[in-house]
Each structure stands twice: as structure tokens, then as C-alpha cells.
Amino acid sequence: MNEAHHEQVPYLTLSGVAKSFGGHMALHPVQLRIARGEFHALIGENGAGKSTLINLITGVYPSDAGTISVNGEAHSSLTPGQANKLGIYAVHQELSLCSHLTIAQNIFLGREWTGPFGRLRKKAMRTRAAELMREVELGHLDPETPVHLLTLAQQQMIEFIKAVDQNPALLVLDEATSALDPTQVDIMFGILRKLKEEGMAVIFISHRLQELFDLCDRMTVLKDGQWVATDDIGRFNHSNLIELMTGRQFTDLFPAKPDIDSVMRRPEVLVVDGLKSDKVQEASFVLHEGEILGIGGLQGQGQEEILKALFGAAPVTGGKITWQGRTYRARNTRQAMEQDIAYIPADRKTESLLLPHSIRFNTSLVSLNRISNRWGTVKSREENGIVERSMERLQVKAQNQEQPVGALSGGNQQKVAMNKCLEREPRLLLLNEPTRGIDVGTKKQIYELLRAQAERGVSIIMVSSDALELIGMCDRVLVIYEHQVNGELMGEQLTERNLVRASVIKQGG
Amino acid sequence: MMGTDKSASPARRLPLSFSPTVVAFAVLLLVWVITAVSIDGFATKASLIQTLQTAAFLGIIAAGQTIVVMMAGIDLSVSSTVTLSSVAASSVMAHSGMGPYAGIAAGLGIGAAVGLVNALGIAYLKLPPLIMTIATISLITGFMLIATNGTPPSGMSPVLNQLANNDWFFGLPNVVFIWLVVSVFTYWFLHLSKFGRQTIALGTNEKASVLSGVHTAKLQMIGYSLCGLFAGLSGILQLGYMGSTYLTLGEPYQLLSIAAVVLGGTSILGGRGNYLGTIAGTLLIIILKNVLTVIDISSAGREFVMGLLILVILFAYARERKIR
Amino acid sequence: MFRVLRLPRHHRELVPLYVFFAVLLIVNLALDPQMFTFARISTLSVQFMPLILVAMAQTAVMLTGGIDLSVGAVLSLMVSISAVTMQDSPGGIALSIVATILCGAATGLFTGLGVTYGRLPAIIVTLATSYLWHGVALLVLPVPGGHVAPTFTGWVTSVAVVPAGVILVVIPLLFWKFFKNTRPGVSLYATGNNAHAAYVNGIRTNRARITAYVLAGVFTAVAGVGLSGQIGSGDPNIGSPYTLNSVAASILGGISFLGGQGQMKGTVIGAIIVGSLMNILFFAGISPFYQYVVQGLILVVAIGLKTIAQGRKGGQA
Secondary structure (H helix, E strand, C coil): CHHHHHHCCCCEEEEEEEEEECCEEEEEEEEEEECCCCEEEEECCCCCCHHHHHHHHCCCCCCCEEEEEECCEEECCCCHHHHHHCCEEEECCCCCCCCCCEHHHHHCCCCCCECHHHEECHHHHHHHHHHHHHHCCCCCCCCCCEHHHCCHHHHHHHHHHHHHCCCCCEEEEECCCCCCCHHHHHHHHHHHHHHHHCCCEEEEECCCHHHHHHHCCEEEEEECCEEEEEEEHHHCCHHHHHHHHCCCCCCCCCCCCCCHHHHHHCCEEEEEEEEEECCEEEEEEEEECCCEEEEECCCCCCHHHHHHHHCCCCCEEEEEEEECCEECCCCCHHHHHHCCEEEECCCHHHHHCCCCCEHHHHHHHHHCCCCECCCCEECHHHHHHHHHHHHHHCCCCCCCCCCEHHHCCHHHHHHHHHHHHHCCCCCEEEEECCCCCCCHHHHHHHHHHHHHHHHCCCEEEEECCCHHHHHHHCCEEEEEECCEEEEEEEHHHCCHHHHHHHHHCCCCC | CCHHHHHHHHHHCCCCCCHHHHHHHHHHHHHHHHHHHHCCCCCCHHHHHHHHHHHHHHHHHHHHHHHHHHCCCCCCCHHHHHHHHHHHHHHHHHHHCCHHHHHHHHHHHHHHHHHHHHHHHHHCCCCCHHHHHHHHHHHHHHHHHHHHCCCCCCCCCHHHHHHHHCECCCCCEHHHHHHHHHHHHHHHHHHHEHHHHHHHHHHHCHHHHHHCCCCHHHHHHHHHHHHHHHHHHHHHHHHHHHCCCCCCCCCCHHHHHHHHHHHCCCCCCCCCCCHHHHHHHHHHHHHHHHHHHHCCCCHHHHHHHHHHHHHHHHHHHCCCCCCC | CCCCCCCCHHHHCCHHHHHHHHHHHHHHHHHCHHHHCHHHHHHHHHHHHHHHHHHHHHHHHHHCCCCCCCHHHHHHHHHHHHHHHCCCCHHHHHHHHHHHHHHHHHHHHHHHHHHHCCCCCHHHHHHHHHHHHHHHHHHHCCCCECCCCHHHHHHHHCCCCCCHHHHHHHHHHHHHHHHHCEHHHHHHHHHHHCHHHHHHCCCCHHHHHHHHHHHHHHHHHHHHHHHHHHHCCECCCCCHHHHHHHHHHHHHCCCCCCCCCCCHHHHHHHHHHHHHHHHHHHHCCCCCCHHHHHHHHHHHHHHHHHHHHHHHCCCCC
16 A cells, blocks of 8 residues: 555655744755645644644745645645645634634635525535535534534534535645544544545644544654654554654753752642633642742643633633632732732733833833822833833843834843733743743743742743743643643653653543 | 734834824924915914814814723714713803802713713723714713703803903913813823823733733723813813804714824824824814815815815825724 | 524524514504504604614624714715705606615715725724715705605605505615625625635625625615605705614614624614614603613613623623
8 A cells, every 4th residue: 555655646745845934944844745545644742843834735824945746736835725726725723614604604605606696505505514514423403503603523523524525635634623522533534534535635633643543644743843754654653753753952951950859848839729711621730939830731722721810811610729828819910910920921912012112111011000100100210220120131132112022023022021020020920932932042041030030939830832941941840631631740750751742642540 | 923024113213103193293284384375364373373272172172082092992972072061061050050160060070971981881881982982972962952952051151251262371262271281181191101001002902901900991981081071171161162052062073083183193993193193183174174164165065075185184194004 | 502492593593682572562552552554554664764774784884894984974965865866757766766876885885995995994984984975965955955756755655555665675675685695795794704714715805895885875875765755855964863873773683793793684673673662752752852862772781781691601702
């Protein structure tokens, strides 16, 4: 069977395609061939370049170099429209459904069947939709149901059959099974296998390793934006795969950690017992004074929501939180801030900084009460003091305080976002992806600052999708898998292997 | 990922709040020079004073509107608030015999109360500002008709007349000084106080503001109350200016107050702008209005040309990069 | 989620509205026992017709996520044009109706272009055009007057088995029903619901928005023609209360101001409810001034209840 693949003219050939964003190579030149009817698994850690690669294939990004050949015809890069014409369709984790349109309307959106006078052939489309829905065992639903009434899994299935109905030659499934239960996954795989016989190829990304092994013929491993291996799936097993995905070198990026036993002996300042929130099924953990606790796992497993629930920015629907010896529940962000808790969001551009406004404006926004007189006038002297001090703390590189933060580099933006919160001298620091998209030099500065804060007794919880960072920085790491704590790693146990394993394999017990 | 480069681009220029304001004043100067050259008697002192006096009534309302627009809101009900406060002041002075100060207090208080009601609907019932303030218009109109039975009382007082028409210094009418006081306050509020910082933050990005601990509901209550208060102030000043009021007194100010804000370089989507620009926008509108009066076209033509001119100017320099 | 109630979904969503409507009818009937006579139905249908049509116009725009503050002014303009142009001959009547409808479509096109390619927010464009069109209305007809063809007025106001008011509403409504089931119709809904998803699926969202404003102009024009027939003349100020009421009727009828949600029949019922409330106030002998208060309250209460109901369900917005 493998021999057969090699002899055919491949359906898709990528040669030397690459992509960089702002000087950072998100994907180094990659070669990839996919034959008709081949099911190809794509695997790698967060930030390994999987999304970049499929975005080049589906035309979302133009490629910087190389060629993309489809059916032997070479293109330097594709647009989404071209990709569709060539038979390439994708189902993404984020849905692109119109929530208040019906199932049938969504399945045929933008390609409706029409009859005389442009009238929609609703009945025909409804019948076809019902047919498709029966195939994925959604036959009990009325095709006239608005999709917002469906469960997330059902919506994902609708996206799937919508793509399948367009007769793709290549279907890209980017975490398209993330909300499905095992039965639904089986149904989807059944359909995919049937279409395989008709020559449809698939590129499949899933955080569930077993699904990749169940479905795919071949597999490509990416790491740090670079190709690592492509081979028949039989050549891989859980352990050599984790070997390939990991194994990066530690650098001297990280400051020295204190002895873990001494950390564990310090007083517990935060006790979270059975926390429930959006996307959090159950989370229980403790945090010691001056400890840096990491929260890891693949993206979107509920890590961010734990932080937001603690900060009063996401609803707490169950469980008990004790902070500094007292029962704690923040109904809004102001209450959390009054309790000396600070949150530094992952997406600094939409959740933290006001890009058109100056460094000064952004830095002082959370400290306005302290620097204004009793009438509310902002005292510019004291504001200057705060802003200058904070710019020094993390050495923000800018022309002056008046420069809009939108004009700063990512690293300097993150410094402003951190400074703004540290100025209030929080006792609990909640960090979400503190070094995403910033350069190494700044990373090092931020790591040193965080360790210094911890040494001063500030407790820190840090969500990160970068395994190295979690291992290098944290005293202890919780790994979340499918909205639950799937493992706790510390001391000798805190290795990249264990971290990746707990991120992709459900732990027994 | 794509949207960010755009918001970053103004960096190469002067402080962001500055440049559209300069444009507004440049346009104002240009229009004034053109009218002064082409129309006789436009550049006289009397004409200037008259322009400033008329502008004050609009300018005071537009100051409040600037605060609300800056927080990504809008207040369409300023028109009825103007009328309501003048009617309230007039009624108090006509019936209760409590004198001019009670009338003034009633006018101002009712204006602020209308603003507060707007804010409550917006903050707690989650009505979009546009729809809440339209609803308020209807409520006020109804109450006013019921209370006055269709004819506003003719209460007046010399105090109010003096306040609006007399002059203190330089032959400038008092209303101009009141506008100045309102302007100084508004400039302080938006650009020198912590409230302004939070207002601008809220208007720029609500999510980031909430995560930064901004109390949005409180801020909306302050902002809309000020807007109502200023509309009320303008209402009683117009009562004093004309000596009586009528039930459509405020109507022109709905579009004109918003136009003054936007022509002054403040983004209708909130978060960007400078109050000083609103002063330029106000004067610009009043000059255009005067020109239309001078060249003697019908009131219908005036309305048509004003609507068209405002659209053209907006199209020329107030287009949004992205429509939400 | 899937209850036993075997009504089709698009009716089920409107059940509270139907109930409210029924209660209102009963109250109305108690105050006005003659309500179900031909004569009264004819009168009422003509009386409600302009609001129903203008609310339909507002709904078309709101479904794309926009808002049109100029419908009142456009209605004034349409009434004025109709009153000035309508000659008393079959050809003259037809010509005037066609001309008015074309003018209505033109106003919609103007707004639509401003909102899409002009990249100006709908609020400010339609606020400015409301002055623009009111100015034009005053130029066309400076004071209330003009003369609508008596034949037409007679037809509109006559008592008939199928009253003119019903015909004027049903024709646009049938057109909407047809339109909704075409590609542009689906595009309009999809654009308002999720412009990004619509775009990704190849829908021309700008075109969909412009279509909505043009349709709004056409519906308002039909309202204007009918209204001029009802009053027998023109009035350049007649439209102003309709802006608020059209929004109120739409929201009452279940149209979301976020766009993409709601049905035209909900709006029609919403408009009839607004009209009936006014009717009740009239028959209860309450001063017409209270109409304004009630109109304002409808809006606040309708949205406020929705907000509170959503808050109960535990979801934050």
C-alpha cells in the first residue's frame, strides 16, 4: 500500500514553502507530498507551525517562498478562492456558521440551489441536508433548526458535512473533532474512510493522539516551525513520537529556581476547591506564597478560564476559593483588584492595552486613584513618577512616554502591559501566555522579573502553551486535558516528556 | 493580526488626539475667511458677537455630547432635554412663585435626571445608547405635552434674561462666558481628570477597560448626567435669550450637536478625539448656518443644504477605517 | 429544547407575541364593540398600514445589523411627492406611484452607499439624511396640502371586503416572502448574523447591506403613497413619529438590533400592537399625549425584559 502511494502522481506537493511574521520564522521551508486518498496526520507542540502550514495550503496566508503544486500544476501561493476551486476545503476549530440561520441554510450558505426567478429550492436543499445529517446520525434534528440551538459537537458535525458536501479533493481537519464524543468521532471517521475510496485526501490535526493513529496512513512531525519527520504511521508509536516532538535544548534563559521542598513548605495562600466555570469542569489546587505555579496543556482546554474565574472576569459556577485565609469570590474585576490580584491577559492587543493611546495613558490606567487629587485631577508629576519608574523596571524601549503603544514592538507592548499591573503591587499575579510572540531578550527580562517578584513573596499562576517556559520557570505545573486537571508535575517529574504526555494522553486513575 | 498595523500607524505623527483637532480648526479658519471675503458685513464685530452667542447655545450641548461620544455612546435625546428644561424652568417661574433661581435649578436638575435615566437604561437594561435615547425622546415629549397641555407656560424672569443677553466684559454676552466655563470644565473632565482617562479607555475598548478595573456603569452615569445637565443649561439660557419657549425649541440640536462633535475630529465610535475640536465644529456649523441665512434660501433649503454639507464634510475627513 | 408543541418553529418563537396580541384584541374589543365590523376593519387597516410598512422597512435594515433613523423623513418626502404628482386618471395614478417608489429606492441606495462604500456609521449617515430628506420634502411641498387623486383616495378609504389597507400591506409582504427565499434574501440574513462567516462563505456583504436600504426605501414609499391616499393630501412633517415607532414595532416583533434574527411577520404583529395600544388609549378616552409615553415605554420594557430574561438563564451577554 505504501508503494502505491509513492508511484502515483501526488495530489498536493509542497516544496520549500515557508512563512515568517515580523522577522520570526513561523515555518521554515517544508517539503510535503500528499497522494490521492492519503490521510495525513500533522503533529507538533503548540507553536510548531501546524496552523501556519495549513493556512498556506488553504490560502489564508500567502507563502513567502517555494511552490504549492496541486494536480501537478504549480502555484507560488494560493488565495482562499483558488484553494476552493482546486478542491481544498477546511474545517476549523473555530466555527464559521451563522448561528441564527437554520442547519440547511448553513450547509448551503453561499452556494444555494435556485430554481426559476432565483427562488431557492428549499425543499430540495432540505432533503439533501436531511440526507447528509442522517449520515452523521443527526437525522433526529429538523434541518430547519437554527444552529445556535445545537450543541457544540452538533455544530462541528454540521461544519463537517458542509465541507464534505462540496466534494473536496483535499479536506483539512484542524481540530475538527475537538468537541466530539467517541461515537461521533467514529461516525466522522466512517464517512472519511468511505470518501477515501473515492480518492479524497485528508490532512488531520488533533490533540488526541489515538485519533491520528486510528485514521491516518502517514504522519508529519513539526517542531519549532521546522520539519522533523514524515513516515508511515506504523513507524510511530507514542514514545518515539513524544521524543520527536520534544527534545529541545534548554538555554540559560531562566533564572535559578528555589528548592521545591522549601517552596512546598511555605504557607498556602490560595486554595481552589472544585472550581467550575465556562470550559472548566473541575479544578482543585493550592498555591503557596512566593510560588510560581504553571498551567499547561494544549490550547483551549480551559486554562485561560481558570485565571479569568479567579479574576472575576468569567463566571464561577461552582466550587470554593480561599484567598489569604478568607473565602473569596470576585463578582467583577474591580473586586479582584481590591484584593491585590492582578491579571495580565494573553491577547495584549485586545484585552489589555489601548493601542492608539500613549504608554503613559496605558500605564497609569489602573492606578488613577492613587495619582489623582480629591477632585479627580490627575497629578502629572506623580503620573510621571509612576510611568518613569515602571519604564525603568522592565526597560521599555520607546522614544518617550507619549508614544502610542500600538507603535511599540510586541516585547515592549508586553512590558507595558506587565508594568501597568505591577504598579499596583499585587500579591497574586495571574499571567496568561506572558511571553507569546516576543523576542528572546525580552523573555529573559520578563522571566527575571517574575522570579524576583516571587522572591518578594508574590504568588504567581502562569498559563503557557510553551513547554520549555513552564519547565524553566515554574516550581510546579498543572496539566489540563479536556477541561480537567490531568496531572501535576514538579521536581524531577517536571520534564518536557511528561508534560507533553499529560497534554495529549488521558492519565489513568 | 492584520488590524493592528492600522492602529499603530498614527505613531509617526504628533500625539494622536492632536491632528484631527488641527484639521477641524483649519477647516473653520478656511470657511470663515471665505465667508468674510465674499459676504459683506461678516467680519464685523457685531457679526462676530452674534455668531459667538448663537454658537454658545449649541456649544454647551455639544460639550456634553462630546463626553458621551468619547465613551462610544450617543445621546439623541439632547433635543428634548433642551426643550424640557426650558419648559420646566418656565413652569416653575410661572406657577410656583419661587423665583428665578428655583426655575434655574429645576431646569438643570431635570436635565441631569434625564441623563441619569438614559445611563440606567444603557448600563443595566443593556439598551443600546441609540435606542435608549430615542425612547427617552418619546417619554419626554409625552410628559411635556401632558404637563403643559400643549402650550408651554410663559414664565420668565429678568435674571434669566440678563444671564443670556447682558454682557460682563468686552461686550461679549454672558452666554459666551458660560460656554467658556462649560468648556474649561469639559476639557478638564476629558483630558485632565481620571474620569476622562477612563471615559476614553471605555470608548476605545470596553473589554480591556473592564479587565483594567474601569467601573463602566458608574462612568456612564456620570457621562450621561453631564450631557443632560449641559443640555438643560442650554435650554434655560435659550429661554432667557428669547423670553419664552416652545415645544420644538431643542429639535435642531439633535443632529447639530453630534455633527459638531464629529466635525471636530472626535470619532463617532468613541475613544479618539479632543474636546477643543468640538468648539471648532460648533463654530463651523454656526457659520455655515449664518451663511445659509444670509444668502436667503428658504428654511427647507437650509435644512437640505445643512444635511448635505454635514454628509460631505464627514465623507471628506471623518470616515472610519472599519465599520463595526 | 424540542417541546411537544407541534407548531412550526417560526411560529413557536412568536408565541408570547401572539398571546400579547390576543389579549390586546380582547381589550380593544371590550372598549370598541364594533371592532369586527367591515367598516371598522377597513378604517383600522388603513390606519395601521403606514406604520406596518415603515416598520417593515426598519426591519429590513435592522436584519443586516444597521439602523435607519431617516425612515420618518423619507416617509414625509414620499407623502409629499405623491401628493404633488398624482393626477386623477388611471395613468396619472400609476405614474405617480411608480415615480414615488423609484424615489424611495433612490433614497435607500444613497444611504446604502454611504454606509458601505462611504464607510460612515449608519447612525450618523441616517441622522444626516433625515435632515436632508426632510429638507427635500419641504422643498417639494412647503406647507401641508397638495391634492391626491380623488379616485385613489376613494379607493384607499372605501369600505370593502378586502380593504385597501390590507392590499397595500400584503403586496410588499408577499414580495418579502419571495425575496427571503432567494439568494439575496439569505445573504441579507447571513450578513446581519455574522458578517465574517458570510464573507468567508463567499457572500457579498456590502451588496446585501445596500439591498436592505433600498428595500427599506421601497417599503417606505408604498407607505407614503398609501398615507397620502388616506389623508387625501400631503404633509411634509407627517413622518417624524414613525422613526421611533418603526424601531419599537421591530423590536417588539422580535427583531434583534444585533442583526440577523427575527421575522417579518413578527414585525407586522409588532406594528399592529403599537397601533392597537394607541387605539385603546383613544377609546379609553385618555389624552393622546400619553401615546408618546407609551411608545417610549414599549421600547424600554421590550428590551429590558429581554435583558432580564437572558440574565436569568445564567449566560452573560
